[in-house]
Amino acid sequence: MSAPAAGTAAPAGVWADVVGQDAAVAQFRRAASPEGSLAQAWLITGPPGSGRSTAARAFAATLQCEQGTGCGRCTACRTTLASTHPDVTVVATDKLSIAKEEVRSLVMTAQRAPATGRHRVLIVEDADRMSAGTFNVLLKSIEEPPPSTVWMLCAPSAEDLAPTIRSRCRQVTLSIPSAAVVAELLRRRDGVDEQLAIRAARAAQGHIGLALRYATQEGALAAREESARTLLSLRGAGQAVLAAQSLLDRATAEAKEHADLVAAEEKERFLRSAGIEDGKVPPALRSQLRQLEEDAKRRQTRLVRDVLDRYLLDVHSVLRDVLSRQLGAQSELVNVDVSREIDEVAGAGSAHVTLDLLEAVQEARRRIAGNVPPLLAIEALLARIALSLR
Numbered sequence: 001m002s003a004p005a006a007g008t009a010a011p012a013g014v015w016a017d018v019v020g021q022d023a024a025v026a027q028f029r030r031a032a033s034p035e036g037s038l039a040q041a042w043l044i045t046g047p048p049g050s051g052r053s054t055a056a057r058a059f060a061a062t063l064q065c066e067q068g069t070g071c072g073r074c075t076a077c078r079t080t081l082a083s084t085h086p087d088v089t090v091v092a093t094d095k096l097s098i099a100k101e102e103v104r105s106l107v108m109t110a111q112r113a114p115a116t117g118r119h120r121v122l123i124v125e126d127a128d129r130m131s132a133g134t135f136n137v138l139l140k141s142i143e144e145p146p147p148s149t150v151w152m153l154c155a156p157s158a159e160d161l162a163p164t165i166r167s168r169c170r171q172v173t174l175s176i177p178s179a180a181v182v183a184e185l186l187r188r189r190d191g192v193d194e195q196l197a198i199r200a201a202r203a204a205q206g207h208i209g210l211a212l213r214y215a216t217q218e219g220a221l222a223a224r225e226e227s228a229r230t231l232l233s234l235r236g237a238g239q240a241v242l243a244a245q246s247l248l249d250r251a252t253a254e255a256k257e258h259a260d261l262v263a264a265e266e267k268e269r270f271l272r273s274a275g276i277e278d279g280k281v282p283p284a285l286r287s288q289l290r291q292l293e294e295d296a297k298r299r300q301t302r303l304v305r306d307v308l309d310r311y312l313l314d315v316h317s318v319l320r321d322v323l324s325r326q327l328g329a330q331s332e333l334v335n336v337d338v339s340r341e342i343d344e345v346a347g348a349g350s351a352h353v354t355l356d357l358l359e360a361v362q363e364a365r366r367r368i369a370g371n372v373p374p375l376l377a378i379e380a381l382l383a384r385i386a387l388s389l390r
């Protein structure tokens, strides 16, 4: 048994993987205890990668646990965590929005009494991806759920949900877990080597899934380091234009790879459920299959933006490191692997220029989220960085 990270209790039962969230975990456990008052609608918020859906599953497992404690060993705990418990329904989506029909069927499920557990639990992982009309479908069920039904909605922030919905939920907010806590999780849960775990956790800036990717995917950390180095050596608008194109190409390739994988799995599942083994799709099913493929394309567009946003957060972290050196802060750099280049750039420039650049990164992120063509936004940003760092 390894020692837990300083300042945190030893992980226990179903909560073992919900790291760096002591306050939230205490709140969930209190609500699930016999003395607690269990709200029937919960809103779990926190930045991407902070573990919202992991926390929701752990909470659901605690509610279903045969010991009533979230022991992590009984059948109810184990099946809930593995998403196979008959009374726990999880809705996750890679799509731009959750379809109204999907929520309608969820609301019907919510009306049913639990089959084996003490509660019927419905977890919506991306509750922010609902249209106003879809929120309305959900509203009634959240207002007056059957006595044993518990809703758990996950979203980046409360503002992402319609006010009518969020006012009916009890809110729990997750914080960004520290690099030390994330590294400890990678070591314990995924068997990642200690040094690598720390590097990956630091680079991921508190995003648990990303940290795991950095730690396990060949070349991912090196590619990130290479981009940081390119950024710090940008000189002139010409280089910036080239770098912007290459950034976009990389994001597109990464998004496509992921989207293709998911699309292939979906298609296979579709064919299998339709009993088609020779790949010959009868005319009656062709439009459904086409719909599936169109969904996959739409998803890819969103993914490109998500990946780009992550790259921009990386750019932000490099500039923040530069700023922290310029201000003489003694804190550990996020991008330790390029500390020499960071020191050079910091020495040649001034803090207020760096502050302006940090704001420019946020502006570029807002523009891309607001549907400005990504290449334009990134070119403008990198050109500005190149000229300012010269």
Ligand SMILES: [Zn+2]
Binding pocket: 064, 065, 066, 067, 068, 069, 070, 071, 072, 073, 074, 075, 076, 077, 078
């Ligand atoms: Zn249990």
